[in-house]
Amino acid sequence: IPNRKVSIYTEGCLIAFMADVLIRRATENRNSLDDVMRILYNDFGKKRRGYSEKDIYRIIEKVAERPMNEFLDQYAYGRTDFRPMLEECLEYLGLKIKESDSVKYTETYLGFKSTEEGDKAIVRAIYPGSIADIAGLMLNDQIIAVNGNRVSNNMDNWCRFYAKEEKTEITLTIFSSFRQKELIIKPGISLGFKNYAVEKAKDLIQHQETSFKLWAGLSVY
Structure with a gap:
């Protein structure tokens, strides 16, 4: 369909980001998507074994210590709008989306x-x-x-x-x-392209500060 295509690479990055934050939130920042990647490497990559989607699901849920099928079904395979979940995940880290008009x-x-x-x-x-x-x-x-x-x-x-x-x-x-x-x-009120950026929110609580530092690999001390 013309003008309705998206990049699987962009969507994949967004899904990975959301999965990472959801794992961190579910485990109080003890686990992350990094752990998923390490398990995949140790159990499959190092042993030169292939893995299936079921393997990925299983490992993600193991690391998250909770069911993740609803999230994966909605965002990896469904057509759910990413924006609400992205904002929720960013808020957990004390971040927010900044939207502005294009200079053009x-x-x-x-x-x-x-x-x-x-x-x-x-x-x-x-x-x-x-x-x-x-x-x-x-x-x-x-x-x-x-x-x-x-x-x-x-x-x-x-x-x-x-x-x-x-x-x-x-x-x-x-x-x-x-x-x-x-x-x-005919110029007038119209839908158009915006510029998007992620910035740090104001008045963060301690949990957001700590979560952001752990996510960014910064010292929490």
Whole structure:
């Protein structure tokens, strides 16, 4: 499905992070995902043996000292939104997600990402349901002009300039599927891309401070 794919590597990292924190929370920071990896290495890697998904499940639950099937079924195999669980795990460590607008106008307000390559900007991502998505912009479209102005590593600036006038429509001249055409976009309230960062929360309790230091490999003394 176009524009609906995710990276298995990114999702894998997030699942591993959440599993690590859940193990730490369940065992009061005595165990972690590190222990899971050590067991896998000692019991399988060193002995040149393969392992199955059932082996991984079993070892994770052994280290967590509690059932983990619900978590694994929901996040490794299901379609559960990661955000609530991520925030819960970050809170345990005294961290939080910081969300901010992208510095690029087209990403935040029109809903598409692009790479500017001289006399063209190539569309790399489109936010589902955004103004750009509704207007019909497609991945890999090449934007060569904004309201008749040829782009030269300044497509985002031109879009920002014309968007200042509320009644101004933005006409993108694009090459799409080897054909040149014009696409009209009306700036307004839109879904768009955000920037995300993780930062330390304020007013941490002692347990959060200790948990963060243990997770980060810092001295708790």
